[in-house]
Amino acid sequence: xxxxxxxxxxxxxxxxxxxxxxxxxxxxxxxxxxxxxxxxxxxxxxxxxxxxxxxxxxxxxxxxxxxxxxxxxxxxxxxxxxxxxxxxxxxxxxxxxxxxxxxxxxxxxxxxxxxxxxxxxxxxxxxxxxxxxxxxxxxxxxxxxxxxxxxxxxxxxxxxxxxxxxxxxxxxxxxxxxxxxxxxxxxxxxxxxxxxx
Amino acid sequence: xxxxxxxxxxxxxxxxxxxxxxxxxxxxxxxxxxxxxxxxxxxxxxxxxxxxxxxxxxxxxxxxxxxxxxxxxxxxxxxxxxxxxxxxxxxxxxxxxxxxxxxxxxxxxxxxxxxxxxxxxxxxxxxxxxxxxxxxxxxxxxxxxxxxxxxxxxxxxxxxxxxxxxxxxxxxxxxxxxxxxxxxxxxxxxxxxxxxxxxxxxxxxxxxxxxxxxxxxxxxxxxxxxxxxxxxxxxxxxxxxxxxxxxxxxxxxxxxxxxxxxxxxxxxxxxxxxxxxxxxxxxxxxxxxxxxxxxxxxxxxxxxxxxxxxxxxxxxxxxxxxxxxxxxxxxxxxxxxxxxxxxxxxxxxxxxxxxxxxxxxxxxxxxxxxxxxxxxxxxxxxxxxxxxxxxxxxxxxxxxxxxxxxxxxxxxxxxxxxxxxxxxxxxxxxxxxxxxxxxxxxxxxxxxxxxxxxxxxxxxxxxxxxxxxxxxx
Ligand code: SF4
Numbered sequence: 253x254x255x256x257x258x259x260x261x262x263x264x265x266x267x268x269x270x271x272x273x274x275x276x277x278x279x280x281x282x283x284x285x286x287x288x289x290x291x292x293x294x295x296x297x298x299x300x301x302x303x304x305x306x307x308x309x310x311x312x313x314x315x316x317x318x319x320x321x322x323x324x325x326x327x328x329x330x331x332x333x334x335x336x337x338x339x340x341x342x343x344x345x346x347x348x349x350x351x352x353x354x355x356x357x358x359x360x361x362x363x364x365x366x367x368x369x370x371x372x373x374x375x376x377x378x379x380x381x382x383x384x385x386x387x388x389x390x391x392x393x394x395x396x397x398x399x400x401x402x403x404x405x406x407x408x409x410x411x412x413x414x415x416x417x418x419x420x421x422x423x424x425x426x427x428x429x430x431x432x433x434x435x436x437x438x439x440x441x442x443x444x445x446x447x448x449x
Numbered sequence: 450x451x452x453x454x455x456x457x458x459x460x461x462x463x464x465x466x467x468x469x470x471x472x473x474x475x476x477x478x479x480x481x482x483x484x485x486x487x488x489x490x491x492x493x494x495x496x497x498x499x500x501x502x503x504x505x506x507x508x509x510x511x512x513x514x515x516x517x518x519x520x521x522x523x524x525x526x527x528x529x530x531x532x533x534x535x536x537x538x539x540x541x542x543x544x545x546x547x548x549x550x551x552x553x554x555x556x557x558x559x560x561x562x563x564x565x566x567x568x569x570x571x572x573x574x575x576x577x578x579x580x581x582x583x584x585x586x587x588x589x590x591x592x593x594x595x596x597x598x599x600x601x602x603x604x605x606x607x608x609x610x611x612x613x614x615x616x617x618x619x620x621x622x623x624x625x626x627x628x629x630x631x632x633x634x635x636x637x638x639x640x641x642x643x644x645x646x647x648x649x650x651x652x653x654x655x656x657x658x659x660x661x662x663x664x665x666x667x668x669x670x671x672x673x674x675x676x677x678x679x680x681x682x683x684x685x686x687x688x689x690x691x692x693x694x695x696x697x698x699x700x701x702x703x704x705x706x707x708x709x710x711x712x713x714x715x716x717x718x719x720x721x722x723x724x725x726x727x728x729x730x731x732x733x734x735x736x737x738x739x740x741x742x743x744x745x746x747x748x749x750x751x752x753x754x755x756x757x758x759x760x761x762x763x764x765x766x767x768x769x770x771x772x773x774x775x776x777x778x779x780x781x782x783x784x785x786x787x788x789x790x791x792x793x794x795x796x797x798x799x800x801x802x803x804x805x806x807x808x809x810x811x812x813x814x815x816x817x818x819x820x821x822x823x824x825x826x827x828x829x830x831x832x833x834x835x836x837x838x839x840x841x842x843x844x845x846x847x848x849x850x851x852x853x854x855x856x857x858x859x860x861x862x863x864x865x866x867x868x869x870x871x872x873x874x875x876x877x878x879x880x881x882x883x884x885x886x887x888x889x890x891x892x893x894x895x896x897x898x899x900x901x902x903x904x905x906x907x908x909x910x911x912x913x914x915x916x917x918x919x920x921x922x
Binding site: 270278328335339357414416432435441 | 466467471472473475477486487489490493498500503514515526528529531532535577578579593594595596597598600601604605606607609611643644647648674677679743764765767768771861862863870880882883884885888889
């Protein structure tokens with residue numbers, strides 16, 4: 253996975269809470285056996301009508317957000333199904349950072365494993381970003397090392413992230429390889445539990 | 450004396466393979482369940498790195514999400530077919546046991562794990578599926594994982610996890626007649642919201658929980674994830690142990706008694722403390738019906754759909770309004786006035802034998818309303834067989850229900866069992882998200898009894914008034 257250190261980009265504001273992974277990527281697109289190519293299906297039924305035409309009423313279709321790489325949304329983002337297709341779609345569409353007041357646990361982990369930075373800000377901070385990005389083009393810089401969300405004019409927010417998740421994102425680790433350095437411990441555990449086959 | 454512990458802490462401590470400050474604990478995984486949708490990319494990852502499955506015998510796969518529930522072998526969708534075929538190839542290549550579509554053990558992964566006795570108290574259980582929380586009913590620590598984590602478990606039989614906070618959900622008193630485990634968990638989520646469990650593992654305690662059968666406990670734990678909790682569990686007791694006795698993968702004879710003693714010892718100690726506790730009175734819970742697009746958007750059957758104007762914040766008003774628009778409902782409309790076109794009895798929440806029996810008790814000798822299409826989809830082939838042995842299929846079919854083969858079916862509509870846009874379904878499943886049962890479909894979550902009664906009436910009714918005799922009988 254691609255490391256992420258500092259990311260600057262355009263914000264797409266989605267002022268909705270409890271956005272579930274069924275909305276992020278609907279089930280009919282989960283049948284593919286690859287990891288790539290899910291971006292075209294992101295928020296499919298919100299972006300497209302029954303005929304597959306873009307819905308003008310859905311702001312993500314607005315040209316001014318075409319190059320957005322930072323998704324800012326309401327509380328409890330990514331709830332519901334554990335499908336990792338959701339972060340795959342988000343990443344493939346072009347987002348590297350998702351900002352929300354809170355995330356569902358499984359979704360949060362899935363993001364980190366795919367090099368997407370989930371940033372947790374307060375409700376007020378998130379709303380301030382959303383409101384501004386709805387009014388005008390808004391560019392933010394997220395500095396993972398310093399744990400800051402910065403905008404030229406006004407915003408300077410700090411965020412929390414566990415040190416482990418931070419290191420994973422900064423370094424783009426292959427977690428399996430890291431775990432396998434403890435293989436002797438796994439074997440010892442299996443022996444203790446009489447699990448050796 | 451040692452510090453009293455919760456079952457969550459005990460299971461956690463028993464499974465630590467490696468600990469380092471500032472890092473997640475590396476936990477050993479006792480059982481890894483697999484299905485066709487969330488595993489192909491994980492197996493592909495192994496292949497690309499030349500890695501193996503460390504413990505194929507602790508891994509068990511089935512096909513459930515895509516499988517047709519009628520005309521079993523006609524899979525029209527080529528991509529679905531390929532996904533199922535890929536699972537078969539992967540299981541063969543990596544030596545993982547598989548209950549495929551033709552296998553007598555096939556069924557929804559969260560139905561067959563317990564049925565086969567693979568699910569046992571004290572185990573750590575994972576699956577690339579958020580409803581893995583179901584297995585917590587047995588006093589196992591069971592949670593859903595993403596596909597990258599599936600790959601990690603396949604390859605190492607471990608998973609790095611930050612120690613979760615513990616949350617006690619205490620259910621006082623007793624559930625009334627005709628009020629089910631499904632109503633209880635919906636009422637809990639309605640009261641505390643869709644994210645009160647985020648970051649926690651839930652333990653359900655209290656008199657009403659002790660009174661539940663194992664299958665009812667599975668219904669409760671199943672929906673822990675709808676409250677945001679990856680795992681929800683119940684300390685093992687006599688009910689747990691008697692349910693497990695004689696199951697295929699459970700030891701027998703002397704070894705069973707020994708295992709049972711160990712399982713009992715896992716129960717939360719007297720005086721153990723939780724990071725948080727919430728409570729609910731079971732005797733106040735009524736049959737529930739969801740009205741909106743997440744499981745907390747739920748009211749008792751005697752109540753009305755809410756009014757956006759009564760919400761505090763503007764984005765909350767928007768959320769309620771958007772849900773009403775999607776659902777085609779008016780603010781303040783009484784929920785029992787809502788008419789339905791479809792009924793789905795099935796899913797890992799409510800497709801076990803006792804669920805089907807209770808629904809059958811309601812419909813016995815009656816007829817499905819003329820404008821309703823009603824479906825029963827047993828959770829596994831075994832459930833189907835047992836139900837047929839008891840004549841439930843005949844009761845359902847005579848009443849006008851379709852009697853299908855085992856799978857996830859209309860819970861997520863990945864196969865051909867799809868609700869058309871704008872149509873409305875009373876469903877015993879667990880998610881009423883937009884489009885869950887088909888693009889534009891409108892889902893109302895209810896218990897099997899409430900779904901059965903709605904099928905007969907064509908709209909929601911309080912099942913307690915509808916047929917007291919059937920429920921008491
Ligand atoms: S029945 Fe529904 S919720 Fe359960 S595993 Fe299948 S798709 Fe998921």
